[in-house]
Amino acid sequence: MRLIWLAVVLAFSLILAPLAVEAQQAGKVYRIGFLGTASASGEANRVEALRAGLRDLGYVEGKNIVIEDRWAEGKYDRLPDLVAELVALKVDVIVTTGGTPPALAAKQATTTIPIVMTGVGDAVATGLVSSLARPGGNVTGLTDLVPELMAKRLELLKEAIPRAGRVAVLSNPDNPSGVGVFKAMEVTARSLKVELQKFGVRGPNEFENAFSAMAKSGIDAVVVTQDSIFNANVKTIADLAAKKRLPSAGTKEFSEAGGSIGYGMNFPDNSRRAAYFVDKILKGAKPADLPVEQPTKFELVINLKTAKTLGLTIPQSLLVRADKIIHP
Numbered sequence: 001m002r003l004i005w006l007a008v009v010l011a012f013s014l015i016l017a018p019l020a021v022e023a024q025q026a027g028k029v030y031r032i033g034f035l036g037t038a039s040a041s042g043e044a045n046r047v048e049a050l051r052a053g054l055r056d057l058g059y060v061e062g063k064n065i066v067i068e069d070r071w072a073e074g075k076y077d078r079l080p081d082l083v084a085e086l087v088a089l090k091v092d093v094i095v096t097t098g099g100t101p102p103a104l105a106a107k108q109a110t111t112t113i114p115i116v117m118t119g120v121g122d123a124v125a126t127g128l129v130s131s132l133a134r135p136g137g138n139v140t141g142l143t144d145l146v147p148e149l150m151a152k153r154l155e156l157l158k159e160a161i162p163r164a165g166r167v168a169v170l171s172n173p174d175n176p177s178g179v180g181v182f183k184a185m186e187v188t189a190r191s192l193k194v195e196l197q198k199f200g201v202r203g204p205n206e207f208e209n210a211f212s213a214m215a216k217s218g219i220d221a222v223v224v225t226q227d228s229i230f231n232a233n234v235k236t237i238a239d240l241a242a243k244k245r246l247p248s249a250g251t252k253e254f255s256e257a258g259g260s261i262g263y264g265m266n267f268p269d270n271s272r273r274a275a276y277f278v279d280k281i282l283k284g285a286k287p288a289d290l291p292v293e294q295p296t297k298f299e300l301v302i303n304l305k306t307a308k309t310l311g312l313t314i315p316q317s318l319l320v321r322a323d324k325i326i327h328p
Helices: 002-026 044-056 076-088 100-109 146-160 178-192 204-216 234-243 252-256 267-282 304-309
Strands: 030-036 065-071 093-097 115-120 139-143 166-171 195-200 221-224 248-250 261-264 299-303 324-326
Touching: 030 044, 030 076, 030 100, 044 065, 044 093, 044 267, 065 076, 076 100, 093 100, 093 267, 100 115, 100 139, 115 267, 139 267, 146 166, 146 178, 146 221, 146 248, 146 261, 166 178, 178 195, 195 204, 204 234, 234 248, 234 252, 234 304, 248 252, 252 261, 252 299, 252 324, 299 304, 304 324
Parallel strands: 030 065, 030 093, 093 115, 115 139, 166 195, 166 221, 221 248, 248 261, 299 324
Antiparallel strands: 261 299
């Protein structure tokens, strides 16, 4: 009888043990570090998209997750100290936004805390991952195909303004993805018989001088590269381009803010997708085993209101391909 009783107790123990572990996990509050290059207000739509994605997966702030956010306010040199704060807090995962710099800073700060990157230009070329299919290490997430995107924006701008022979490239010299971006654009520029000229800008206080220099250099149009500082100041850049009567191309948000042409992915959707990686990691998956994802949907935005102001006639062949047209 005693043996039977012990067998029953053992059987119940085996059944209840997984439930106890599950209950313990259910009661755990995960700490998520969020590292951004720009500011909380400048990246508000992306942060909210991540929160929405986490809510869809059952994560509620104050209940089972806490988000510790840190913002560099456009100063790349602050990133190492900010990520060090997150590491000291022993966060369970770090999510980065605002391009390559925060992802690199996070990778340099820790080899053990999982990192989910978003908004990165070329994750392989910049050394963040070994390959897209097999990231290796502690970094995974989403990469934006920025070199190819920038080349496409140049191509679209040339199609819209066939006379454009000299095109400015507004870039941030502190952004390590810029080298690969410019190389990709140079290949396209040669085939289009376009001369490119770089104009480096590290912050909003340098925008005015850069556009004044473009006007003095006889530039015909300008392509704005992807950078968190530029993304947070799309309206200012679009207004300056219009003021200097320069047709312009950039992200879809840039065109919606007044730029001539916009082409790219939906950034908030990208951030929302990051929640999938966070969820997998919190449930035990290793970043090295989670393939890096690339965007599959791109949108073309044409701002006819800006085109009219600049006296441009956008070809019908381009208008019929647009996903969104902003009318006067």
